[in-house]
Amino acid sequence: MKKVLILVSILSITLSSHAQLLKKVQRKMENKIEKSVDDLLNSKDQGQQPNAGNTGAANTSGTFDIQTKSEPFLAGNVLIFEDRLDDDIPGRMAKYWQTNSTGSVVEIKGVAGKWLKLADQASYQLDTLLHLPQKFTLEFDLLTRADQASDLRSIDFGFSKNNSTRKYIYGTSNETNVYTSLQYYYETINTTSNNNNNKSRIEFPLSNYANAIMHVSVSVDGSRMQVYIDEHKVLDATVLDPSAPKHFFLSTEKYRNNATALISNLRIYGF
The missing domain is CATH 1.20.5 (Single alpha-helices involved in coiled-coils or other helix-helix interfaces)
Structure with missing residues (x-):
């Protein structure tokens, strides 16, 4: 049992x-x-075909990666004007430039090439009349020396309606077509059009340029203008009157604490 x-x-x-x-x-x-x-x-x-081998989980974090970056700056391919100051004599004013103040070509220790030293509260333009087409690009290098970038205050560049530096060129004046202001003390870049009152403002780490070379690139296509600082696009807007004269200018404000700015390697290309 x-x-x-x-x-x-x-x-x-x-x-x-x-x-x-x-x-x-x-x-x-x-x-x-x-x-x-x-x-x-x-x-x-x-809207996908079933895949027996796909066992990945969907991204539900709410974040995503942007695959497309802003278009890069593309320089023109027909040289209109170029000035590297190679033939200028140090100590003298650059021969292809004019100003309402003063300026001198200098060489900087540790930096290649020659540079036009820009006086404070001064405006600069080319001393020759250039017929700029509807589509062109303009580039230049801006070198600064300062204890702090804010000591540079602001540096403006753009296009005026005449090629005269008998007086200081204010960006807000009626003679100015459009101008971009590097406002070091606010760490912003502002662009103002006196053609259609279009204004833009973008924050930018200008404090990184107290003792550095900044490469500025401008692309103009009819009424549209793009501005790049190094490889960063800081403007892409309709700000120009295609029929209005365009003469490149650059103006400095009053420096502080012996700061200074210099320009070189200006290049203008058409297409």
């Missing part, structure tokens, strides 16, 4: 184990089928 009871107990335990195993297998199969159905429905909702 005891043997019978023992056999019955063993058989019960075995059947129970098999039943639990079968339940686990069944549950796994159900989970796999449910997941396959969910994947199929999700792929249809997203």
Whole structure:
């Protein structure tokens, strides 16, 4: 009798184990089928073909990566004017430039090339009349020396309606077509059009340019103008009157603490 009871107990335990195993297998199969159905429905909702090998989870964090960056600056391919100051005599005013104040060509230790040192509260233009086409690019290098970038106050550049530096060129004056102001003390770059009153303001880390070379690039295409600081686009707007004269100018404000700014490597290209 005891043997019978023992056999019955063993058989019960075995059947129970098999039943639990079968339940686990069944549950796994159900989970796999449910997941396959969910994947199929999700792929249809997203307009995708089902992919049995795709088990990646969807990004639900609310963040995404921008794959397209702003268009890069593209210089023209027909040289209109270039001045690297190579033939200028140090100590004299640059021969292709004019000013309402003073200026002198200098060489800076540790920096290649020659530079036109810009006096404070002064305006500068080319001393030759250039016919600029509807589409062109303009580039120059701006070198600064200062304890702090804010000591430079602001430096403006743009296009005026005449080529006269008999007096200081204010960006807000009626003679100015459009101008961009590097406002070092506010760390902003402002552009103002006197043609259509279009104004823009963008924050920019100008404090990084207390003792550095800044490459400025300007692209003009009819009424549209783009401005780049190094490779960063800081303006892309309709600010010009295509029929209005355009003469490049640059104006400095009163420096502080013996700060100074210098310009070189001016290049103007057409297409």
